Amino acid sequence: MEKMLMKGNEAVGAAAIKAGCKYFFGYPITPQNELPEYMSRELPKNGGTYLQAESEIGAINMVFGAAGAGARVMTSSSSPGIALKQEGISYLCGAELPCVIVNMSRSGPGLGGIQPAQGDYFQATRGGGNGDYYTPVYAPASIQETVDLVQEAFDVADTYRTPVIILGDGMIGQMMESVEFKDIQKRRLPQKDWALKEHVEKGSKKLINSLYIKPEEMEPHLQKIFGKYDVIKKEEVRYEKFNCEGADVVAVAYGTVSRIVRNAIKKLEEDGIKLGLIRPITLWPFPFEAFDEISPETKAFLSVEMSMGQMIDDVKIANAGRLPVEFYGRPGGIVPKPIEVVDKVKEILGGAK
Amino acid sequence: MSIVFERTRGMVDMPLHYCPGCTHGIIHRLVAESLVELGLMDDAVCVSSVGCSVFTYNYFDCDAYQASHGRAAAVATGSKRVLKDRTVFTYQGDGDLAAIGTAETVHAAARGENVTIIYVNNAIYGMTGGQMAPTTLVGQKATTSPNGRSAELQGYPIRVCEMLSTLDGTAFAERVSVHNPANVRKAKKAIKKAFEVQTAKQGFSIVEILSTCSTNWGLNPTDSLKWLEDNMIPYYPLGNFKTPEEN
Known part of the structure; x- marks a missing residue:
């Protein structure tokens, strides 16, 4: 297929439609509005339904209804709106319903600001709502990767009967890049024999439910869900490791920030400093295995984030006390410049090499 | 021997968890009978809510969802x-x-x-133990309005059917009660009509059913029925608020 120039938010919509998404329940919030707008325009042309809900809470519960009826369904929002969806996400996990949820995140807490930020890392990777659960989280770093991962996300959702989160940010949502809609390798997906059907099958009452009032039933339900998580951790971890062999410092960065680190890598090369990059593509499951092999030359890990430091907790777990774990963050909607990362690396190494 | 009364086949053969004297059982039966008589039972989808009716998915013999608190209409x-x-x-x-x-x-x-909303109004939070509801009458005692609901402090109860009938999307809105046999029959008629409105794709339908809560009202079942009639009906008048025009 030919390449085309697309805005991130619209590319998400196009990728979802290509993946067979037929239902989208939206609610306006900056900086993701082009996505529901795109879906309201394009989904009906592709045999689907776009519906604007009364709130993010309404939207995620409409997702619950449609997913329970076996539909491929998506909703999107940005940070404060994703916070409102957390109740629904918890119920979706409890009832094991597949869907894709897009967060084009902005800064917080509270109304925060509308510029790109990564302060939703904890919310995305630690469940976010009540109870014991996780959701797979994809963090694309380009529009092309966004398009590829959105299609993958639907298959992962169906494979494991789980909500999947696409965690972008205002930068990913708003910028334009050239994309190609490749045919991703199709997975063999399980039949949705648990879902409500258009036509009822006699004697097979279907129930979409997260309520297990008896502890002796709730415990095995959770153990079953966590059994799936074990498989996800084994099969679905994705990351990119770049320039780490013999690196002086290895940066860890995802999404937008990983691109800034790449620029810093080039600048540091001119000074004879080697900066490596571990880029988690799945934030949950976190790519702990990427940290297994560390070059003897490497003196520290550096978590670079557009937050006050959230992913650094996972970096510390992955590091397991072997090296110092440093942090550089610009929160509140500030996107760090490559030179800031360069300076931080030099500071870690004790001034210019 | 001929059968003069039997369990509706629209309900699963299992004990209900409701308190003795509660009118949920009557309302369940009316909903199930209506769906069976209209030939819709097998095709029905029940969305259970949170509260005393949290387990309705067990009782109706059809596919079901259990929705989070308040979100049933979105589901x-x-x-x-x-x-x-x-x-x-x-x-x-x-x-x-x-x-x-x-x-x-x-x-x-x-x-x-x-879709059709079966809305059971007993003017109190039952499952959680009798707290004040948005429908608790002024002066009515609840565990969170121990001196009786004060209009000055806690405002006024909401008349849902009246409010929703102002909306163009509402096709059918009727308030009924189940405090005596004549009203039970009227309630069933309204429930059937609401489902017929949905089958005819005429839009949103709601039946509000005034119901009792002996346990949390602190009254025996008979006195509860009387209390409903004497106190709820004057504030929540029975009747149809909206119905599609016949072609």
Whole structure:
């Protein structure tokens, strides 16, 4: 297929439609509005339904209804709106319903600001709502990767009967890049024999439910869900490791920030400093295995984030006390410049090499 | 021997968890009988809510969802948009529908979602032990209005059918009661009509059913029925507020 120039938010919509998404329940919030707008325009042309809900809470519960009826369904929002969806996400996990949820995140807490930020890392990777659960989280770093991962996300959702989160940010949502809609390798997906059907099958009452009032039933339900998580951790971890062999410092960065680190890598090369990059593509499951092999030359890990430091907790777990774990963050909607990362690396190494 | 009375086949053969004297059992039966008589039972989709009616998915012999507190109308919306030819109904109490679920309910009605809401109003939070509801009458005692609901402090109860009938998307709205046999019969008629409105794809339908809560009202079942008649009906007048015009 030919390449085309697309805005991130619209590319998400196009990728979802290509993946067979037929239902989208939206609610306006900056900086993701082009996505529901795109879906309201394009989904009906592709045999689907776009519906604007009364709130993010309404939207995620409409997702619950449609997913329970076996539909491929998506909703999107940005940070404060994703916070409102957390109740629904918890119920979706409890009832094991597949869907894709897009967060084009902005800064917080509270109304925060509308510029790109990564302060939703904890919310995305630690469940976010009540109870014991996780959701797979994809963090694309380009529009092309966004398009590829959105299609993958639907298959992962169906494979494991789980909500999947696409965690972008205002930068990913708003910028334009050239994309190609490749045919991703199709997975063999399980039949949705648990879902409500258009036509009822006699004697097979279907129930979409997260309520297990008896502890002796709730415990095995959770153990079953966590059994799936074990498989996800084994099969679905994705990351990119770049320039780490013999690196002086290895940066860890995802999404937008990983691109800034790449620029810093080039600048540091001119000074004879080697900066490596571990880029988690799945934030949950976190790519702990990427940290297994560390070059003897490497003196520290550096978590670079557009937050006050959230992913650094996972970096510390992955590091397991072997090296110092440093942090550089610009929160509140500030996107760090490559030179800031360069300076931080030099500071870690004790001034210019 | 001929059978003179039997369990409706629209309900599963199992004990209900409701308190003795509760009118939920009557209302369940009316809903199930209506669906069976209209030939819709097998196709029906029940959306259970949170509160005393949390386990309705066990009782109706059809597919079901268990929705989070107040969100049944949104879940029903998502379900019906996919399952266009099935009969989707929610079964909600007054706390679930008229407090936490107000937005979902009002907007499902405003959109004219082709679903049916069975709304059971007993003027109190039953499952959690008798707290004040959005429908608790002024002066009525509850565990969180121990001196009786004060209009000055806690405002006024909400008349849901009147409110929703102002919306163009609402096709059918009727308030009924189950405090005596004559009204039980009227209630069933309204429930059947609401499902017929959905089958005819005429839009949003709601039946509000005044119900008792002996346990949390602190009255025996007979006195509860009398209390409903004497106190609830004057504030929540019975009758039809909206119905589609006959062609």
